[in-house]
Amino acid sequence: GYSTLENSSSLTFSPVNPTAHNQLQVAKDYQSQVLIRWGDPLFNEAPEFDPLTQTAAKQKQQFGYNNDYVGFLPLPFGSEQTDHGLLMVNHEYTNPELMFPGSPSDAELTQDQTDIDIAAHGLSIIEIKREGNQWEVVKSSPYNRRITPETPMNLTGAAAGHERLKSLISKEGVETIGTFSNCSGCVTPWGTLLTGEENVDEYFLGDHTQLPEAKNYERFGMSESRKHWGDFYDRWNLEKNPQGLLHSGWIVEIDPYNPHSIPKKRTGLGRFKHEGANIFINKDKRAVIYCGDDQQFEYIYKFVSKGKYDDSNRQANMDLLTEGTLYVAHFLDNGTLKWLPLIYGQGPLNKDNGFGSQADVLLDTRRAADLLGATPMDRPEDVEVNPSNGKVYAMLTNNSGRTEHQLDAANPRAHNQHGQIIEFWPEDGDHTKNVFQWELFLLAGNPEQDITLYHPDLPQEGWLSCPDNCAFDPLGNLWIATDGAENAGIPEGLWATEVSGKHRALTKRFMAIPKGAEMCGPFFTKDGKNLFCSVQHPASGSTYETPSTRWPDFSNTLPPRPAVVVTRNNHGKRIGS
Ligand code: FEO
Ligand code: CA
Ligand code: CA
Ligand code: CA
Secondary structure (H helix, E strand, O other): OOOOOOOOOOOOOOOOOOOOOOOOEEOOOEEEEEEEEOOOEOOOOOOOOOOOOOOHHHHOOEOOOOEEEEEEEEOOOOOOOOOEEEEEEEEOOOOHHHHOOOOOOHHHOOHHHHHHHHHOOEEEEEEEEEEOOEEEEOOOOOOOEEEOOOOEEEEEOOOOOOHHHOEOOEOOOOEEEOOOOEEEEEEOOOOOEEEEEOOHHHHOEOOOOOOOOHHHHHHOOOOOOOOOHHHOOHHHEOOOOOOHHHHOOOEEEEOOOOOOOOOEEEHHHOOOOEOOOEEEEOOOOEEEEEEEEOOEEEOEEEEEEEEEOOOOOHHHHOOHHHOEEEEEEEEOOOOEEEEEEOOOOOOOOOHHHOOOOHHHHHHOHHHHHHHHOOOOEEOEEEEEEEOOOOEEEEEEOOEOOOOHHHOEOOEOOOOEOOOEEEEEEOOOOOOOOOEEEEEEEEEOOOOOOOOOEOOOOOOHHHOOOOEEEEEEOOOOOEEEEEOOHHHHOOOOEEEEEEOOHHHEOOOEEEEEOOOOOEEEEEEEOOOOOOEEEEEEOOOOOOOOOOOOOOOOOOOOOOOOOOEEEEEEEOOOOOOOO
């Protein structure tokens, strides 16, 4: 017989049951093309990649390392093009032990290697187009651009120009230089990119404990520096640039349609370890942006713009994110979610607690949220609205530090290795409201070993672990990328599930990626027929000389390379069918 519409699934692809862990594998009848790899030239005159003769000057004209967020906007702006547009990619961090012969650690890099390392961070913006089933990079495009930790930028919003932001790189506290540790993000309806600055504390050397900002840096979760750029450049040494870390941890807005545009850090969205940002245009046309702060026991935030989005005037939206209200989430065990506003002068956010202005509230976002009683979560990563049902989905990746005494309904497992997904929504569809409802969508893990929550008919090969990034296809199905599944014994990859009806939380594996890699992106073109994904740090945990995989080139003269892949159905059908 045939099923009724309610019973029929919109995700009919045959799931991948991964076998070869040094390869990328995708569902039957699909093909994943490697679109661009670390070192690939972005300009006509840019040199080809050669790991033995790499320089910073070359790297500035080539695709950066560790692609994380990937987004697509059509060319021309405002068109419905799904096979010609701009690809925007974050280069979150680097793995020197896989980049350079001799497998140096970060601390061992020479000045030349450090300069290459710095230039491999930031973002790439590239024009791409499709002919038949093949996508290609348009190297002659005037839009192609590298943004690096050296690109001039500005701070905007209530914290801009504040005394605390005056530093070695900023006389007025308005101008700033560069972005790094860019994790995830989104594209806005007015054709800009939002990118999150995440683990920025790992880039600063020096003893911070005696500095005026010591308390702030402590609460920011200052870890031992991974990078040693501060050995060569004072701006990354807090003893020489004591305010330096305050210039990082923001959401940055970039106009990819103007290759000369100056990126803007939007201080109104708060300063923390920003996984990313996802936008939703509310029914009253205000922009609502959801953000996760990715560290154990940190919070989920939303920003509501003061002004309204104007879909007939692109220019009128370009500074919409300068002004608005930031809220932090308090999840009650009874299924209510309260959004607590972070407004200077309201409640405890006053001089008695060391806040002298809204700028202080934004610079010390985490401490302000502590005082309001926000709910500490299991590492919030992507927090994204499903346009099909108006509900928000938060990927909570894991939290090994949570004890039996720290459980609540939204974070219900101790020593949480696998993470969960929660769903929340405003009762009347108005995302500016202070009260929402929430529900657990899924508790990840292996149902044979862990307490999990999935569809009761989940097949054994359907489980996942450590949800990180997500996307929605045009039918509203949730696609989940993982970072940490390998620790649970399965390859990282991409899963899909319907969000309601008979197949809610029935996850199916669509893609598996090579050893050591993390799955990032994902991003669908509007027709749902092209899926961009980032394969970040393949072979991590091994070395340049003996990598655990040589994906994607499988050449003995090339190291493994992070790369963006684009997936299409062999018959041009919707992804997932
Ligand atoms: Fe860069 Fe939260 O992952
Ligand atoms: Ca992430
Ligand atoms: Ca996403
Ligand atoms: Ca992660």
